[in-house]
Amino acid sequence: xxxxxxxxxxxxxxxxxxxxxxKVFAGIKFQAKxxxxxxxxxxxxxxxxxxxxxxxxxxxLQLFERVSWIxxxxxxxxxxxxxxxxxxxxxxxxxxxxxxxxxxxEIQEKSGFYYFNLLATFSGVIGVFSAVDMFLFxxxxxxxxxxxxxxxxxxxxxxxxxxAIKFFIFTQVSSLLMLVAIIAMAYxxxxxxxxxxxxxxxxxxxxxxxxxxxxxxLGFFIAFAVKLPSVPFHSWLPDAHTQAPTAGSVLLAGILxxxxxxxxxxxxxxxxxxxxxxxxPIAATLAVISILYGAKMAFAQxxxxxxxxxxxxxxxxxxxxxxxxxxxxxxxGAIVTMVAHGLSxxxxxxxxxxxxxxxxxxxxxDMGGFWQSAPRMGGFGLAFAAAAFGLPGLxxxxxxxxxxxxxxxxxxxxxxxxxxxxxxxxxxxxxxxQKTFQGVPLKQVQDLSVREFFIxxxxxxxxxxxxxxxxIILGYAFGVFA
Amino acid sequence: MNPVENIVEVTxxxxxxxxxxxxxxxxxxxxxxxxxxxxxxxxQKMIAVFSQVILVFTLLLSIHxxxxxxxxxxxxxxxxxxxxxxxxxxxxxxxxxxxxxxxSLSGQALKSQIEVxxxxxxxxxxxxxxxxxxxxSDHFASMFLGFELLSISLxxxxxxxxxxxxxxxAGFKYLILSATASSFMLLGIAxxxxxxxxxxxxxxxxxxxxSPVPLQLFNSxxxxxFFSGIAFKLSLAPFHFWAPDVYEGAPTPITLLMATVSKxxxxxxxxxxxxxxxxxNNEYFIDVIIIVALLSMFVGNTLxxxxxxxxRLIAYSSIAHFGYLLIILLISSEQSIDFAWQSALxxxxxxxxxNISIFTIVLAYEKQLSQNGxxxxxxxxxxxxxxxxxxxxxxxxxxxxxxxxxxPLTMGFIGxxxxxxxxxxxxxxxxxxxxVIGSGIGLAYYLPIIFTVFKPSExxxxxxxxxxxxxxxxxxxxxxxxxxxSFYLGVFPDSxxxxxx
Numbered sequence: 004x005x006x007x008x009x010x011x012x013x014x015x016x017x018x019x020x021x022x023x024x025x026k027v028f029a030g031i032k033f034q035a036k037x038x039x040x041x042x043x044x045x046x047x048x049x050x051x052x053x054x055x056x057x058x059x060x061x062x063x064l065q066l067f068e069r070v071s072w073i074x075x076x077x078x079x080x081x082x083x084x085x086x087x088x089x090x091x092x093x094x095x096x097x098x099x100x101x102x103x104x105x106x107x108x109e110i111q112e113k114s115g116f117y118y119f120n121l122l123a124t125f126s127g128v129i130g131v132f133s134a135v136d137m138f139l140f141x142x143x144x145x146x147x148x149x150x151x152x153x154x155x156x157x158x159x160x161x162x163x164x165x166x167a168i169k170f171f172i173f174t175q176v177s178s179l180l181m182l183v184a185i186i187a188m189a190y191x192x193x194x195x196x197x198x199x200x201x202x203x204x205x206x207x208x209x210x211x212x213x214x215x216x217x218x219x220x221l222g223f224f225i226a227f228a229v230k231l232p233s234v235p236f237h238s239w240l241p242d243a244h245t246q247a248p249t250a251g252s253v254l255l256a257g258i259l260x261x262x263x264x265x266x267x268x269x270x271x272x273x274x275x276x277x278x279x280x281x282x283x284p285i286a287a288t289l290a291v292i293s294i295l296y297g298a299k300m301a302f303a304q305x306x307x308x309x310x311x312x313x314x315x316x317x318x319x320x321x322x323x324x325x326x327x328x329x330x331x332x333x334x335x336g337a338i339v340t341m342v343a344h345g346l347s348x349x350x351x352x353x354x355x356x357x358x359x360x361x362x363x364x365x366x367x368x369d370m371g372g373f374w375q376s377a378p379r380m381g382g383f384g385l386a387f388a389a390a391a392f393g394l395p396g397l398x399x400x401x402x403x404x405x406x407x408x409x410x411x412x413x414x415x416x417x418x419x420x421x422x423x424x425x426x427x428x429x430x431x432x433x434x435x436x437q438k439t440f441q442g443v444p445l446k447q448v449q450d451l452s453v454r455e456f457f458i459x460x461x462x463x464x465x466x467x468x469x470x471x472x473x474x475i476i477l478g479y480a481f482g483v484f485a
Numbered sequence: 486m487n488p489v490e491n492i493v494e495v496t497x498x499x500x501x502x503x504x505x506x507x508x509x510x511x512x513x514x515x516x517x518x519x520x521x522x523x524x525x526x527x528x529q530k531m532i533a534v535f536s537q538v539i540l541v542f543t544l545l546l547s548i549h550x551x552x553x554x555x556x557x558x559x560x561x562x563x564x565x566x567x568x569x570x571x572x573x574x575x576x577x578x579x580x581x582x583x584x585x586x587x588x589s590l591s592g593q594a595l596k597s598q599i600e601v602x603x604x605x606x607x608x609x610x611x612x613x614x615x616x617x618x619x620x621x622s623d624h625f626a627s628m629f630l631g632f633e634l635l636s637i638s639l640x641x642x643x644x645x646x647x648x649x650x651x652x653x654x655a656g657f658k659y660l661i662l663s664a665t666a667s668s669f670m671l672l673g674i675a676x677x678x679x680x681x682x683x684x685x686x687x688x689x690x691x692x693x694x695x696s697p698v699p700l701q702l703f704n705s706x707x708x709x710x711f712f713s714g715i716a717f718k719l720s721l722a723p724f725h726f727w728a729p730d731v732y733e734g735a736p737t738p739i740t741l742l743m744a745t746v747s748k749x750x751x752x753x754x755x756x757x758x759x760x761x762x763x764x765x766n767n768e769y770f771i772d773v774i775i776i777v778a779l780l781s782m783f784v785g786n787t788l789x790x791x792x793x794x795x796x797r798l799i800a801y802s803s804i805a806h807f808g809y810l811l812i813i814l815l816i817s818s819e820q821s822i823d824f825a826w827q828s829a830l831x832x833x834x835x836x837x838x839x840n841i842s843i844f845t846i847v848l849a850y851e852k853q854l855s856q857n858g859x860x861x862x863x864x865x866x867x868x869x870x871x872x873x874x875x876x877x878x879x880x881x882x883x884x885x886x887x888x889x890x891x892x893p894l895t896m897g898f899i900g901x902x903x904x905x906x907x908x909x910x911x912x913x914x915x916x917x918x919x920x921v922i923g924s925g926i927g928l929a930y931y932l933p934i935i936f937t938v939f940k941p942s943e944x945x946x947x948x949x950x951x952x953x954x955x956x957x958x959x960x961x962x963x964x965x966x967x968x969x970x971s972f973y974l975g976v977f978p979d980s981x982x983x984x985x986x
Binding site: 073075076112113149153156157172180182 | 827873887892893894898902905906909910917920921922924925928929932933936939941977978979982983
């Protein structure tokens, strides 16, 4: 019940924020940002309490709700949690707070509707991470897209309509392929047991012929590879990230890309172990290409956000490589990379937003020498760039190191190439830092405000803590492979 | 052996049949009364209310019959000509609902004219009657009767505003093409008859193994011609050329009538005929269906991409939607007939609801344009920044566009889900890929509409473009109701599909 309350509570508080924005009740002037911040904090603590007091072993999926929804097709409303989803939901809540805080001053127009969309996206994402009925999963998967597209299309930058349509069409078409695969699975379940089922745990029992499983796996894989994104399905990402408002980019890079990785782990690997093992060489090749291509393209950008966007492609390549290596070290690396990338890319995009607010440009050629006038911002910039290229002591290093170590046992040659990506990331990371903060000062900029300092400080704090003590999230044991 | 002997002659008209047929009888009786009413006193208000009353009662009667047990199972055969079951009555309810919407929305479109428009309402009722006969028919003769009644009344309606720029062109186009369609169809029916010797749907032509091979060809050609006649009406590619012009030229409520009543009735009778004749076993027919479906999805979606006129856009999108719907005809076995009906009717209701919603808004804007002295069709640009000025209408519009695009939370998604289910079960992968790609292309013209609605208003745009309080209370309640229904059925489709189970 509590989990449903959290998901729909977010949606409801979004509506409340929308309705009460800039209205005065009982002498208090309601503002959407305050309503959403408080409700996200409250619901986030609800979630922590729920996990803390439920006393269950989250190594396995623990079912929280299961109610019949569409009985004619045997579709349930079923939610469950395990350590993977808990990790990602906690990440979602942390970044939700970041998203609201970075929008604090950026969004002045139509703010009520903006926060409604933001909270609706969070609620969809949490639904994605906890749904175990495949129809419900698909439902949330699509529902989180609509407000996200609205955020890009309404509050984005100059080319926002094109970016929003591209984003939507890519994800929609690929997810329809997944829908076909979902229906085919339900139908196979019907053939084998006599009843249709969309329930994840039922599907784990299915025995699917490898020839069919290969195709079905591909249906899921494409949907998640688009979201991840992996070459050759990546071309929506630079546009969407660049054109979205700051919080939109944070949300996309920090959380939405993780739903792709989550889907790969939970559905592709677990439902089709044999088929994905056969497919692993192709997936690993795609991953390595993504790593190198993302790094190369990031190096060639002159747009701050576009650079970070391409670096995301590179980093998510590590995740995919690790996921398809089928061993525990690599998996843990994948999960740490997911969290670390969520935090570090969120930090870089927030930084981009802060700079944009000051100089109204995302072009690196308009920047330079900011260190002089804004040393605190420069310090954070250096730290986040270092996180992006995997400096030891920050979380990204742990993730990438574990991923590569794990993957080396399976794809030694590919890992050699993938490691080149680390050098690439150092190059573009330094490039980003130098062009922004070093060189001849072009403009005087204001240093970080208290709010901005808080955003950057907490993200950096988390990165450092996870970098030194990654055991917080390394606890995820993979029952299937252990 | 003559197959005619196999048919049990049903001529006795029992009380049960009378009860089952009551909605159609009531509708016909109502039309006669409407004629008398016109003879007695010509008043537009009166006839509008009267036809609404008739439609509401027909709707209530058919819903009443649906909720009873009388229709469950095989359905009721009423002479050889008609046969009704729960599916045809659900379809009839949808028809009445859309006709009701057309009649209610017509009021504002007709106000701009000077004359008294009794015939207009009478013709709408006749169209509905034709459609009702279509969905109830079980015989090529009764089907043709309904078909002609529907077409001829529609021709009158399409050219109704004769002083409009495109009225005559649209009327003529529709007249000639529907005459061509019916002659195709008649020839097809004749070919089929030449082989089966019977015009009843129940005679399974696929099972006719007694005929020599040359005659089989006649049968195939007959089926093909028959299908192309229906495809004209459904404006499936490559028989779609009339649709955008006629949609554009017809009065807007009549466009809605064509998009909903006429198409739904034709599609219902197509399913009915195909299923009872067992065409799904006929490989050639299946190939034709696949080609036509793929072509319609592709043509409809790509041609809609660059449209600015809403009515033309809806015409093209409906081509694509009926392309998707053809998936229903490819069932793998007799067991899946019920599920196919269920999918078809759900999809059709989603389609009808979305169309009614969109046309409600088109009409509201058309009225406003004509108040500003502009007699023209609504274009997408006219909806710019609607969300920030007319919230309720904009929400309805966005929901129905999303429903047409098949995005979750709306009925259209569940409909698409049903269709995909159907296609996966019958393993028609071509159509699955057509549907996936088609929806992808479709988004490229649905989304810009939504973005236009959300676009902030430009400085130079007159405030009078979206004056507040143009809509009086009654349509606002109607609009809110539509929004609630589309969301509710999109999230809880069970509450609707229980009627078809």
